[in-house]
Amino acid sequence: MIRHAFLTFSILISAAVLGEGATPAYKPTEVFLFNCGATSDKIDDSGRNWTVENRKILPSNSENASFLADASYQESGVPQVPYMEARIFRSDFTYSFPVTPGWKFLRLYFYPTKYGSYAADSFFSVTVNSFTLLQNFSAHLTVNASKSKSLIKEFIIPVKQTMNLTFKPSLNSLAFVNGVEIVSMPDGFYSKGGFDDNLINVGREVDFKINNSTAFETFHRRNIGGQMVPGVSDTGMFRPWFPDEDYEVEGVVVSVPDAKINYTDKTPAYVAPEDVYATSRSMGLLNKDPSLNLQRNMTWHFTVDAEYTYLVRLHFFETTLEVNGINQRVFSIFIGKQEAMKEMDVIRLSGGSQNPVYIDFRVSVGSENGMRPDLRLDLHPLADTGASVY
Ligand SMILES: *[C@@H]1O[C@H](CO)[C@@H](O)[C@H](O)[C@H]1NC(C)=O
Ligand SMILES: *[C@@H]1O[C@H](CO)[C@@H](O)[C@H](O)[C@H]1NC(C)=O
Ligand SMILES: *[C@@H]1O[C@H](CO)[C@@H](O)[C@H](O)[C@H]1NC(C)=O
Ligand SMILES: *[C@@H]1O[C@H](CO)[C@@H](O)[C@H](O)[C@H]1NC(C)=O
Ligand SMILES: *[C@@H]1O[C@H](CO)[C@@H](O)[C@H](O)[C@H]1NC(C)=O
Ligand SMILES: *[C@@H]1O[C@H](CO)[C@@H](O)[C@H](O)[C@H]1NC(C)=O
Ligand SMILES: *[C@@H]1O[C@H](CO)[C@@H](O)[C@H](O)[C@H]1NC(C)=O
Ligand SMILES: *[C@@H]1O[C@H](CO)[C@@H](O)[C@H](O)[C@H]1NC(C)=O
Ligand SMILES: *[C@@H]1O[C@H](CO)[C@@H](O)[C@H](O)[C@H]1NC(C)=O
Secondary structure (H helix, E strand, C coil), X not given: CEEEEEEECCCCCCCCCCCCXXXXXXXXXXXXXXXXXXXXXXXXCCCCEEECCCHHHCCCCHHHHEEEEECCCCCCCCCHHHHCEEEEECCCEEEEEECCCEEEEEEEEECXXXXXXXXXXXXXXXXXXXXXXXXXXXXXXXXXXXXXXXEEEEEEEXXXXXXXXXXXXXXXXXXXXXXXXXXXXXXXXXXXXXXXXCEEECCCCCCCCCCCCCCEEEEEEEECCXXXXXXXXXXXXXXXEEECHHHCCCCEECCCCCCCCCCCCCCCCCCCCHHHHCCCEECCCCCCCHHHHHHCCEEEEEECCCCEEEEEEEEECCCCCCCCCCCXXXXXXEECCEEEEEEECHHXXXXXXXXXXXXXXXXXXXXXXXXXXXXXXXXXXXXXXXXXXX
């Protein structure tokens, strides 16, 4: 499985998110929202309809292998739907979701709390078809190590026709889940490469393509320099985009109101919402001594799991008014301390000062720095080409 990190860079800030009633850029052909363990359909805080698990998706041993339970508490910050009800698994349990061929987002929702006498602190595994998504997983430990009380695990799974989603409790243990979401996506969206259909292999000469049997787990999806963009404000795929403020990156957020994002055939509007392209972080110091920037990097540290390969997708949009032509702002991109792209010129690449672009990189992360290392992203201004903005 390839793990991936989505990062976004762009210039300027806007508070605009997709408004009520606006048409999303991508209209998913399939959206399933199952409120596991619930006995009636419920609407969540964002207005989405979570339905009960219908008989068609449940296995024949459903009643013996599982039971329904209500959460004993609702801690602050934990939404009612889908977290207040759960299906608890005593033994292996397989949901069968009939879907059309292609990659699907699979999002699993967990709220580890007390469900009657079950404390939801047990270990379990989750598979879908031939992919192991979670192994000896504890939602309780995962949440305990984070700031949030509930968690969403997001995967991108290639499917032929059925998604068999199996929960396997570890020995003398139970498994549980609160909600299951399945959403379709444009064909090949994470496998074909970036805006130019190219996947850049960092630190390797070999040409590598992602084939139709690769599954992904989302590790980070960040709206750099911007605010939280909730799933309902995404361009049709319900991807949540989190701010990057917790990375304490040196640099400034540049703000120009009313960004006009000129989506193109190569970067269509579904790739990322306007709000993601319309916010960014840059090195700043423009009025003091910009050449000092040549001695610095702008750096993010993204915690990942060792021994996986990552797809890193970077989004760029140049709207600083003074930067409106090629060879004005050029910089280098390093991923995992390796040069990933020597000359990044957003306007040259995108073909216009108001066009967004996104680039995909592939990088392998070994275990020489432990099992939870940081994948480092560095941006460094490049003066070699005569660019004037550092
Ligand atoms: C929620 O979805 C179910 C199943 O599609 C449907 O029967 C129900 O009317 C929907 N509820 C609302 C409030 O839209
Ligand atoms: C449930 O378990 C009982 C007792 O072990 C067994 O008799 C019954 O056939 C099982 N039902 C199903 C649907 O597996
Ligand atoms: C992958 O699947 C798509 C259909 O979803 C198909 O168009 C494409 O040719 C396949 N690519 C490979 C390399 O098999
Ligand atoms: C899903 O499970 C059903 C029933 O066990 C089986 O017939 C089918 O082949 C499975 N599909 C996949 C893709 O594993
Ligand atoms: C699962 O993880 C826990 C905690 O890390 C460990 O104690 C346990 O032995 C593991 N179980 C298996 C089957 O790997
Ligand atoms: C949860 O985290 C706290 C502090 O971060 C730690 O003291 C405690 O041992 C953790 N609990 C478990 C079950 O790991
Ligand atoms: C897909 O790529 C993997 C290696 O990345 C390879 O092992 C596998 O055989 C390929 N599958 C197909 C159907 O080409
Ligand atoms: C938008 O992009 C297209 C395709 O690159 C280009 O033809 C057009 O001039 C651009 N429009 C603006 C306003 O930049
Ligand atoms: C920028 O990052 C790269 C890759 O991590 C590193 O080799 C280089 O020394 C850094 N430059 C500065 C000025 O920190």
